[in-house]
Amino acid sequence: LISYALSRMHPIFKNLKRKSTVLFASALSIIVCTRCATYTYADSIKTISLSGDLRKGISIGNIRGEDCTWQILGYKFDGDPSIVRAISSAVFQPENETDGEEKTATPVVAKIKILRYINRVHTQSRGFDGAVLAKNCIVVTGEGYK
Amino acid sequence: VTFARYRYSIFVTTLAVLLSGCEMKQKILDLNAVSMTSENLKDGEALKETGPVSNRFCADSFHDQGQIGILDRLIQITQEEESADYLTKVSFYRTGKTCFLLEGIGNTIVAAAPKPSEVIPRPKAKKH
Numbered sequence: 001l002i003s004y005a006l007s008r009m010h011p012i013f014k015n016l017k018r019k020s021t022v023l024f025a026s027a028l029s030i031i032v033c034t035r036c037a038t039y040t041y042a043d044s045i046k047t048i049s050l051s052g053d054l055r056k057g058i059s060i061g062n063i064r065g066e067d068c069t070w071q072i073l074g075y076k077f078d079g080d081p082s083i084v085r086a087i088s089s090a091v092f093q094p095e096n097e098t099d100g101e102e103k104t105a106t107p108v109v110a111k112i113k114i115l116r117y118i119n120r121v122h123t124q125s126r127g128f129d130g131a132v133l134a135k136n137c138i139v140v141t142g143e144g145y146k
Numbered sequence: 147v148t149f150a151r152y153r154y155s156i157f158v159t160t161l162a163v164l165l166s167g168c169e170m171k172q173k174i175l176d177l178n179a180v181s182m183t184s185e186n187l188k189d190g191e192a193l194k195e196t197g198p199v200s201n202r203f204c205a206d207s208f209h210d211q212g213q214i215g216i217l218d219r220l221i222q223i224t225q226e227e228e229s230a231d232y233l234t235k236v237s238f239y240r241t242g243k244t245c246f247l248l249e250g251i252g253n254t255i256v257a258a259a260p261k262p263s264e265v266i267p268r269p270k271a272k273k274h
């Protein structure tokens with residue numbers, strides 16, 4: 001597409017061989033794409049407070065929350081994944097599982113009530129996008145305090 | 147005659163154009179407090195409200211580089227512009243395809259007022 005656009009834009013690209021134009025267009029695409037940014041909701045927010053009580057608390061370790069939604073043939077069930085639901089479903093994550101593995105993370109919905117604030121908040125998009133079925137997830141991690 | 151014939155079509159088209167011009171504002175998150183500069187309040191510190199704050203950030207993949215946290219950026223620019231240490235009662239909205247909006251209240255850290263129990267009572271003046 002870029003090579004076609006270039007050939008329409010300037011006569012110099014018309015004179016070039018098709019292969020050369022495609023190569024030039026590919027190089028241009030790579031240069032343009034290396035400038036592209038990737039976006040996430042939170043990269044490293046220092047503090048988010050759920051209760052509004054910001055006095056220094058006691059660390060309860062790394063926490064991890066996730067919210068996923070499914071998409072079948074382009075139809076989204078439950079809309080997009082939500083950060084609110086991801087934080088609400090936050091679970092404690094043992095120290096050795098900070099890389100996102102889900103081995104023994106225990107859901108502690110009841111204990112989440114004691115969570116006052118979270119430091120170093122990071123969100124990640126996960127999932128897969130198939131032709132028929134797609135899964136979109138948002139994962140929230142950070143250090144919880146009570 | 148032509149106008150009368152197509153008046154319904156013109157009305158519907160005009161309405162559609164006007165409605166498509168409206169900005170969609172979808173709430174994505176409510177938080178009691180956020181900060182990009184402070185982890186928590188130390189003993190003897192308290193927050194003082196400075197007033198309502200609002201800011202917008204639009205993703206621009208041609209000018210932005212690397213990994214960007216949208217909420218990080220919004221909080222950071224708002225704190226810098228308002229000289230705020232914390233933002234409280236914060237709501238984040240998605241407006242349009244690539245833009246995000248923050249609304250909340252700016253707060254600065256001040257020395258906390260002493261608790262009533264910590265106030266040393268003044269000796270009562272003796273009546274003569």
